Amino acid sequence: MKLSSFILRRLILLVFVLFGVAVLVFLLTRAAPGIDPIFAYVTPNTPSSAYPVIREQHHLNDPLYVQIWYWFWDVLHGDLGYSPSAGMPVSMAAAIFFPATAELTIAATIISLSVAIPLGILSALKSNKWQDHATRLFVMTSSSMAVFWLGLMLQFVFFYLLRVNGLPSLPPAGRISPDVLVSQSITHYTGLNVLDSVLNGNLPYLVDSLSHLVLPATTLALVSMGLTARIMRSSMLEVLGQDYITMARGKGLPERVVIYKHAFKNAMLPTTTVVGLSFASLLSGAVLTEKIFAWNGMGSWAANAALANDTVGIIGFTLVTATIFVCVNLVVDIVYAILDPRISY
């Protein structure tokens, strides 16, 4: 099958997935026992007399299928409904929060892969030697570390200690420094600060954005690299035992070619799946990391929406997440087909 028709078919499937997910989440949020959906729309300042109006306004008195219909109407009108916890339409919330998370996730994944893959290979090549044990210990430790503790330690060392000793330090939180924010102005095309500053050709903004990425991305990467490294190690070990590796050695290929060409590409197959899945789950937001590093992304939006019983917000978030998962899986499948010629779409 052709790539384009494969993508098209998957995107058509996406529509059905999204519809199913939306209906399911809607029913789940409404079926949760003892939670009145009106609490998403009121505060203590809201007089009781306004309750009936609010119920009417948000169709809370109607049967569930009618409510879903109203929600669906909003979807067709493009804004996916108004999320009171975010104080904006879902489409706008996604447009604000998703780029932040995407930027963090991409940075974290780059760091994670560039450490985890070499470590996994090293671990496999030196299987059961001290390098392997050291690597596995490091990976296990970092991935089982509590995010808040790790984040705090990174902030303490790379921001506080450096700064109070008068050394150049990394920013502890946020996405841009106050002085850069005040002195530089850029147009946001994508919402990804790094990309936007490149598009604007603004070097100070770029440097500042990158420096803000270091600590949160490293934290996320350290926590998520464990799985990647372990998968890489085990699939590398498996591949190294394959006959074609013996064959490659038998052909007299240098060991680096045997490993980085013949073994690597095969070992990347299972790793790609894992990396794709962890990429997708990172894209749906990391609540703790986002909180510690004041990174306003999908995670904080989802947490706020859930705490506020904001059905529309929760559905919106879920839809964005479902879309991410379907798209990432699509990309993984395509990458798979590129890596492995035996697989066709």
Next chain:
Amino acid sequence: MSDTKVSRRKFIKYAAGGAIIVGVAGVGLYEAWQNGLLGATTKPVDTTPFVIDAWTSIRQVDPPSDNNNNAPIILNQTYEPLVWFDKDKFTLIPWLAESWKASSDSLTYTFTLRKGIKFHDGTDLNAQAVKSSLDRTVLINDPQSAVSYLNNSLKGANAYSTTKMTDADAQAYLSNNSVEVVDANTVAIHLAAVNPVFLDYLTVTDCFIVSPDWVQKNGGVTPGKPNTVMAQQAHKAGTGPFIFDSWDAQGQTAVLARNPNYWGSPYNTGPPTLGKVVIRELPDTNTRLLNIKSGASDLTYIPPDSIFQLVDKDTWLNQGQLKSIASGVQVNGTYPTLSVRYFALNQNVLDASGNPKPVQPFKNIKVRQAMAYAFDYAGYLKATYNNFALQPNGCVAKGEFGYDASIPAPVQNLDMAKQLLLSAGQDMGFSQSNPLNVTVWYFVGSANGKNATTILASAVNALNTGFVLTPNSMPAGAFFTANGNGQLEAWVLGWPGNFTDASEHVGPFGDFRRGAGTGIAIRAGYNNPNVISLIDQQAAETDSTKRANIISQIVKAINNDYAYIFLDQPSGYFTIKNNVQGWSVNIPTNIVWSNFTAGIVYLYPVGRK
């Protein structure tokens, strides 16, 4: 913290941050205002950005839709109301208005505006602008804001708020002309009924005056719908000392720029000295601590469970003084906030279908009185707040109009508690051999609730009277739903005031007729006709002495009914760099969402040494 919405919304922050909400209700002004007042005009502009690490989210910064914790910190620096509180006392003084006059029937207030004030967009402040601003708040009617105050007072506004808010409904409201342009500098406001606290209403951020020109160019007014353009972007539409210059939505960071044409406020002249103010969202306490300790921020808020990294613990707990132990950082305070936390004892517990349950553990006043005697007030304040809170003497917060310092606060007396419970046991048929088990509730993540229920339960259970309390928790959503439906036997929550008037508390605690949203009494099954009639009396009383007297009676009556145990009134303070001077605590407007220190510091006269 407030009862329904905010508590749920924010509870994750409590859970993470140690669960204590303390803030400043700027009861008047801190003495530093007098000491540190700067001749703003003589000082050169300070170009280094003044950085505030705000601890909660900044979303929706539009006066009619300011339903989040940090909107007021931006709004208070950039917008101004007609009247605001005096810096020394709790009295109201003209702000954008030069003077006001009430009609003899107290149904019309006429304001004369100051002349020559311009909005940040260059347009003039005039009567039409005032009318547009107030009407806009009424028309948008964002149920999450404090618009109900305005609705309760403006003629026709309440009727409008119960409609579907169509264009026709909007026209019907506007035809009342409740905000009337008399001439370019005079505006008359017509009330639906006599309202002694109407002027207080004007101090909430919903009533800040916004340039109508700017609004028209940025989203306009749609009845019943928040203006997402205004709410999501910076707007140069106020008159305040700072201009809301930019807002980085991605980074959740606001930049305020000095308003070079500021008129100077009633106390001062000339524009502010700070060139730029950066307000950024930093929800993590540790990050804020690192920032302020290393000098990366100028002002922030650190909750009581982490504050002893900055001040000496023994000095505070033993002498009540905040002695700084971090170099370059001072912690200033404390100020009482307007929030009152209470333990409600439900006299009419309902079942799922809304009928009273057969066993009503708190219907007997002896039981309620026993609870008040059994509670360890001092232990609770220390365990929960490290003493950054006061014990209230009733439902009215210290600092509010009508607060009566002569009313005694309850004290723990376990013997009395035991006697009362034994006596109640005879009435109700419980004894050690036939115990009555009662659940007391708090929502998941509420440390105050957990502490208060545990402290009460351990004291009461130790009396061995057969009256047994079991603390339990529910997720916030389920908690507020059950609470709103009157199903909880007893629970712990807080109620904040929006402004410094006792009506903010006597109504919710005493008026059974209020709905579950804005009333606590109905949820607690507390219905005392005498209290209700006193509440109606004070609401129509325009003589302030008489009114204060009535309020005092209400507080005493509620206390005598032992309907609630009043647990605490948190104290506020804020953390600021030593080289900052001229700071003051701002007038405590609309602190429902912002009873946090950073939210109400007034930045206009601030400068660096």
Next chain:
Amino acid sequence: MEEYVLSVQDLKTKFFTRHGVVNALDGVNLTIRKGEIMGVVGETGCGKSVLALSIMGLVKYPGKVVEGSVVFRGRDLTKLDPDEMRKIRGSGIAMVFQDPLTFLNPVFTIGDQLSEVFLFHAEMDRKVVEYRIAKAKESLAESTNDGQRDQLIEEINTLERAKEAPAKASSKEARKAAWYFSTEMMRLLEISDPERVAKFYPHELSGGMRQRIMIAMALALEPDLLIADEATTALDVTTQAQILQLLKELRSRINSAILIITHDLGIVAQTCERVAVMYAGKIVEFTQTRELFSNPKHPYTQGLLSSVPRMSGPEADLEWIPGSVPDMINLPSGCTFHPRCPFAQKLCEQEAPEMLGETSHLVRCHLYGKLQAGRQAYEK
């Protein structure tokens, strides 16, 4: 004096597993003459594949060559450092494995995998020049324009001179040249339309084609010795015959010696000149193929031969060797074959026999040494 390509002396390879030490090779001696086709035959698990891997230096962990020598081109391969050994693999000794599907990397094209052999061994600078010459000659053959022909001839002459001291070729040119020689190699293996096949992935080819590709890879650099480990086992009989025929032809073209490792005596009979019979890590009989088939000496060999079905001669029940290959960790004492040997005596349990007999026909059996008398009596 006979010229040996490879001389294996007393080679011992052990696998140090969790359950014990496996003596996969227990003192193997083997010599292969130049251009000779030699067979190693034995049951599965007798150590013949380990022998191939030990020669190639490809024994996998936890296996290890612990003793003995493998002398090739006058050097002991067991003592070479990994890089020198790598250089010998492919160019000096090449190997064709049993299952071409698992031994070809599934994610690279045939052409890519073939080219590698050239890229990492041959003097690519020189090969690039040769490639240019070949291309120029192709154009020459097609060209009809005299002026152009002269020009091409001139170019070929210049290139021929440049062959002695070739200029540094770019990696792109090298890859192109390697690809060209790969397709040429495939052509040699009678693969039709090699340019197209080169772009295929292994799973897109038939088993026979894949085996040809493997052989092409092995022969690409004209090695002195080709080891074919069960190279035709997975193929159907016709393809097997074609491949064997091809191997024979190529042997005479390239003059490589070929070591055929198989369990199939038929293959040995068809192709090999000499043959070694292996049992439990040892060579038990070593002689000319013809001699082995006409006069098998070792009881194991006899058993092997009689278990081959014959279509000619009197109809008889198929014979088999009783028992099975011994546990390589706990080998039987004495002659390792004694538990299965119909002629086993007390001595066979106690003492391991040495290689006996003339050089032209060696056998490891007491029947031809200390128990000779008994055997002769039995034969009578």
